[in-house]
Amino acid sequence: MLEIKNLSFAVSEENREKEIIHDLSLTVENGKFVVITGPNGSGKSTLARLIMGIERPISGSILLDGEDITALDITERARRGISFAFQQPVRFKGIRVQDLLRLAAGKNISLSAACEYLSEVGLCARDYIDREINSSLSGGELKRIEIATLLARRTKLSVFDEPEAGIDLWSFQNLIRIFEKMQSEIRDSSIVIISHQERILRIADEIIVLSGGRITKRGAPDKILPELIGKTAPVSVCEKLQ
Amino acid sequence: MVKLDAIQKRLISEIADLHSVPAGAYNFRANSQLAGRNTTANIDIISKENGSGIDIRIKPGTKNESVHIPVVISESGIKETVYNDFYIGEDADVVIVAGCGIDNCGGQDSEHDGVHRFFVGRGAKVKYVEKHYGSGDGKGQRILNPVTECYMEEDSSMEMEMEQIKGVDSTERTTIAELKSGARLVVKERLMTHGSQNAVSSYQVNLNGAGATADVVSRSVARDDSSQTFNARITGNAPCSGHTECDSIIMDRGHILAIPSLEANDIDAMLVHEAAIGKIAGDQLTKLMTLGLTEAEAEEQIINGFLH
Numbered sequence: 001m002l003e004i005k006n007l008s009f010a011v012s013e014e015n016r017e018k019e020i021i022h023d024l025s026l027t028v029e030n031g032k033f034v035v036i037t038g039p040n041g042s043g044k045s046t047l048a049r050l051i052m053g054i055e056r057p058i059s060g061s062i063l064l065d066g067e068d069i070t071a072l073d074i075t076e077r078a079r080r081g082i083s084f085a086f087q088q089p090v091r092f093k094g095i096r097v098q099d100l101l102r103l104a105a106g107k108n109i110s111l112s113a114a115c116e117y118l119s120e121v122g123l124c125a126r127d128y129i130d131r132e133i134n135s136s137l138s139g140g141e142l143k144r145i146e147i148a149t150l151l152a153r154r155t156k157l158s159v160f161d162e163p164e165a166g167i168d169l170w171s172f173q174n175l176i177r178i179f180e181k182m183q184s185e186i187r188d189s190s191i192v193i194i195s196h197q198e199r200i201l202r203i204a205d206e207i208i209v210l211s212g213g214r215i216t217k218r219g220a221p222d223k224i225l226p227e228l229i230g231k232t233a234p235v236s237v238c239e240k241l242q
Numbered sequence: 243m244v245k246l247d248a249i250q251k252r253l254i255s256e257i258a259d260l261h262s263v264p265a266g267a268y269n270f271r272a273n274s275q276l277a278g279r280n281t282t283a284n285i286d287i288i289s290k291e292n293g294s295g296i297d298i299r300i301k302p303g304t305k306n307e308s309v310h311i312p313v314v315i316s317e318s319g320i321k322e323t324v325y326n327d328f329y330i331g332e333d334a335d336v337v338i339v340a341g342c343g344i345d346n347c348g349g350q351d352s353e354h355d356g357v358h359r360f361f362v363g364r365g366a367k368v369k370y371v372e373k374h375y376g377s378g379d380g381k382g383q384r385i386l387n388p389v390t391e392c393y394m395e396e397d398s399s400m401e402m403e404m405e406q407i408k409g410v411d412s413t414e415r416t417t418i419a420e421l422k423s424g425a426r427l428v429v430k431e432r433l434m435t436h437g438s439q440n441a442v443s444s445y446q447v448n449l450n451g452a453g454a455t456a457d458v459v460s461r462s463v464a465r466d467d468s469s470q471t472f473n474a475r476i477t478g479n480a481p482c483s484g485h486t487e488c489d490s491i492i493m494d495r496g497h498i499l500a501i502p503s504l505e506a507n508d509i510d511a512m513l514v515h516e517a518a519i520g521k522i523a524g525d526q527l528t529k530l531m532t533l534g535l536t537e538a539e540a541e542e543q544i545i546n547g548f549l550h
Contacts, residue, residue, distance in 0.1 A: 054528055074531040083532065090529040093489070094461075094547035103543065104533045153533065 002028040002051065002157055002190065007060035009043075009050055009213075020046045021057070022213040028157075030188035033179065035201050037194075037228070038210035044194045045087060047210065048161045051192065052084040053077045064157065083153040087161040087194075089146040092133045097145055100133060104149040117148040120178060122171045139166040147178060154186055160193045164200060176203055201225060245277050246270070246314070253314040253343030257373040260310065264339075268310040269296055271324070273317050285309055285336075295325035295357075298338075302331030302363060310339045313356065318348020318382045323355040332363035332395075341373040344384040344410070353385035360391065362398040362425075370402045376409025383411040390417045396451065397424040405432040406441070407549065415443040423451030423480070431460040432549045435468035435496070445474040449482035449511070458486040463545050464496030475503045478511025487516040491548060 009021040020043045028034050036044050049055040051062060053074040061070045069077055078084075092100070101114045115125030121144035131137065133145065143166045150158050167175060176199065179191055193200060201207055207224040209217040217224055246254065250272050254260050263278070267285035270277040281287050284304040288297045298309055311326065328338065346352045362368055376384035392400055406413060419427050427447060435441050447456045456476055464470045476484035488500045502515035522544050530540035 052532060054532075074528065075534060075536050078532050078534040086525075086529065090523070090525045092526060092544065092547055094550040095543065096547075099543075099547065100533075103530065103535065106534055149533065 001030050001063075001065055002192070003063040004051070005061045005063070007047075007050060007057050007062065009046055009055060009057045020213050021050065023060070024213065024215060025060075026208060026215065026218075028190050028192055030156075030190055031183065032205045033183060033191045033193075033203065034206045034208060035193045035195050035204040036208045036210060037196060037201060038216075042210040043213040044210050045161050046213075048084070048159050048192070048194050051157075051159055052082060054084075078155075081156040083150050083155040083158050085146045085150050085158070085160040085163055087165060088139075089142040090133075091135060091137070091142070095133050096129070097131050097133060098129045100145070100149055101152045104152040106153075109152070114152075117151045118145075120151055120174075120181075121145070121148045122174050123148070140168060140171075143167055144171065147175070151178070151182065156186065156189045158182060158189070158191050160191070160195075162194050162196070164195060164197045172197075172199065176200065179203070198225070198229070201228070246272055247316070249316045249345050250277075250314045253316065253345055253375065253377070254312050256375040256377075257314075257341030257343045258310055258312045258339050260312070264308065264310045266308040266310070267298075268312075269298075271311070271313045273315055274320055274322050282307060290325065294323075295327070298326065298328045300328070300330045300334050300336055302333055304331060304334040304336055306335065308337040308339065312340070313342040313354055315342070315344045315346075315352050315354055318346050318352055318380055319350030321351070321353040323357065325357045326359070328358065328360045330360065330362045330366045330368055330398075333365040334363065335367040337369045337371070339371045341371075341375070342386055342388075343375045344378070344386070346376070346378040346382045346384050347380040348378075349381045351383040351385055353383075353387070355387040355389070357389040358391070360393065360400065362392065362394045362400055364395040364397060366395070366398045368398075368400045370400065372402070372404045374406040374410050374413065376411065378409075384409060385412045386410050387414045388416075390415075392417075392419040392421075392427065394419065394421045394425040394427065396422045398422075399426040399428075401428045401430075403430045403432075407432065407434045408436075410441075411437075411439050413439075413441045413443075415441070417443075417445045417447075419445075419447045419456070421447070421449050421451065421454040421456065421482075424453045425451065426454070427456045427458075429456075429458040429460075431458075431462075433460065433462040433470065434465070434545070434549060435463075435470055436465040437468060438466070439468040441469070442471045443473070445476075445486070447474075447476045447484065449476065449478045449484055450480055452481045454480065454482040456482075456484045456486075458484075460488040461490070461548055462488070462498070463491045463493065463549060464498050465493045467495050469497040471499045471501070473501045473503075474515075475505060476513055476515075477505040477507065478513050479507045481508060481510035483512040485514045485516075489517075490519045491545065492519055492521055
């Protein structure tokens, strides 16, 4: 279970403190699928980064299964069972896809296991396993490899920062299937997703709407979605085009 | 028959990945003495009459054979210059593994300057692997100044992998290549310096015939207070194509000077150079830490991958 209590975060801007997250509290129960949404600049990604320890809060606390992890660094949080999929995955010259999957699994995994993770994200393992994670990969390919690293980690809490960005519509169904599979395979595991995508919002157990660093709405999709549809965010791709 | 002590065997395994006597032709040199030699029906190794080195003669058409010529120095204070000439017959296809390991526990400098000349026959294919390694905690420096010259006939090809990852205090590496029509040269250099080491690597590649191609790629990491200079020039004297790239990671108080340069003397010479120097990106460290690695482990993985 993830508990966030009275969390605040600010950045310095022209010698002024600008608060990005304001006294925010929320709980993600075990086995839950929570989607955090809201307009650009509402603090969604910052909140995700605070959970992983990439950013440090100015006040408040974060608890994982009752343990206060606020003071722990990224590595320690990762080892306690939090994983994180970046909105813009990082490239590495010379590190191959199989190397990254091995690091994610934390042990020497077999080639066939590595291949399985890639197949899950719709990549032909044979074509990718030896590829370097460098600029020869497209944004969409990187994004899928990023998701495969979370499959390899098998942690109790997985945080995805806009996983749908750069993923085409064909693999969109796959993405949802992956979330469902992760939850069914890892007992009591929870998923937190930052997303604008209506189709992801629809499958959430709970939607949390952020605005100006505060929670403005929260609840089940059938309650929250009707209020959101038609506003600038979130909208489905098709609606945007129309 | 190869006579080597434990330190020498360790050096050999570092530079040539050899744990036993290799198959095929070989010449082992330890502390300036011949420690073992084997020739085959197609590959002959002959000591030069003046004792300055060896000639390696590979018959035309020799396929799938290898030559190992490792050098190890485990005594402090040895300084030597060795001239090795490789004559590779037409249409041969061979692997040549060279390399030098110095273990210096003493107070005097140890230095090996190897001058390798390759005469690559028409249509021949050579893969050349060279590793340099130093160890030992003596005050004496471990110095390696290799000179490599390649004279490539029509349609020949040469792939060179040169690696110096650890323990060499000072190195000045010079590579010269002359390519005739249709000849192809690929160089992959990997270099890491640490402590107060200094490394200089210079290339002069002359593309003299139509269709000659060269690709010279160096990746390096400069740690601690070490210093590196990469100076690569490709000259196009005919319709040809050449590419040089140096990509470096700078760490701590390292110093890197990259001077890629191109010279064209023919309107159809197509030459490209790229150079980049930068520290390890913060988001790379962060990503690997989110997988459970410590910052130091993440750094090591990034460097290992980069020098892969």
